[in-house]
Amino acid sequence: MLNPTNIVIIEQNEIYRAGLLSVLHQGGFENCSAISSLEELDSHAPAHSGKVLFLAEIGSDEEAISAGIEFINHACPNALIVIVSDVISDRQIATALRAGADGLVFKFVAPQVLTKSVELVLLGQPVFPMQVVEAMQSRRSAGSVDPIELRNALDRLSKREMEVLRYMCMGNANKVIARSAGIAEATVKVHVKAILRKLGARNRTEAALWAWPHGLSGDAPRPDRGDSSNAAGGRRDPVFHQDH
Structure with missing residues (x-):
């Protein structure tokens, strides 16, 4: 426990x-x-x-x-x-x-x-x-998150920022991202702030949810499973539960 x-x-x-x-x-x-x-x-x-x-x-x-x-x-x-x-x-x-x-x-x-x-x-x-998936789809359909604008925002990310975003989509903490990407944790924090700003996302979860439809949920290499912050396994996508 x-x-x-x-x-x-x-x-x-x-x-x-x-x-x-x-x-x-x-x-x-x-x-x-x-x-x-x-x-x-x-x-x-x-x-x-x-x-x-x-x-x-x-x-x-x-x-x-x-x-x-x-x-x-x-x-x-x-x-x-x-x-x-x-x-x-x-x-x-x-x-x-x-x-x-x-x-x-x-x-x-x-x-x-x-x-x-x-x-x-x-x-x-x-x-x-599970309704969160429908919520994100509804928001995109309603125009609050325009898929074209989001794609353009993703295109503005640097190669390193895209790599960090992929790790974020896996649910990895900054420490795990730093070790997996071979950069300092402070540098990861800078990249995360830049990603949130460029995507117009309020937090890491929202950025990851918006990035999923564009194929960023599983492309990054899996981090070393020896880290306790990754105890649940290599991939750490947000979990969706049913109401029963």
Whole structure:
């Protein structure tokens, strides 16, 4: 198991809050706690100084999702954030991606789906419902992401930036990209910032999602599997789960 990890549940409903705690404990996550609202974050201290992951039900409208993620990031800058919702629309997914969510799961998924999603996010692998694919297709069809403009943006990337983007599509962390590409981690960070700027993407996940239709998801050499940050295997594409 990936402990020690602090998992903080944010859920207003007391029964569901208790149910989430039970599922996580049964899944082997021992350092779990729960609060009923974002406002309680100020007075809520994790059990120890390890990694922190939030399972947060913070509303269904776009403004609430964006504000909630921003609030969590401000309170705990390096935390992982998984949004939990009973309804996930295309616009909610887009909003969560832009705000920097590490995953979205349906509120009533099977217990094993929830625990596996948490494990994958802790390994650095974004997790989203299958609907995210339809969401990205709908956004492209609606013109919010023009395929021609995106292709032109990709063409503006340098050869090294394209290589780094391929590794990003595999879900690799900067350290793994640096070692695999034979460059410094600081250089990787510079390339990542340039890629996000040129593609107009808000975060790594959004950049990877936009790049998939253009064949960039599996062209990079697989990194050395000896690195613990790549424990799940060579390829680290975001995972899409069903709602049952």
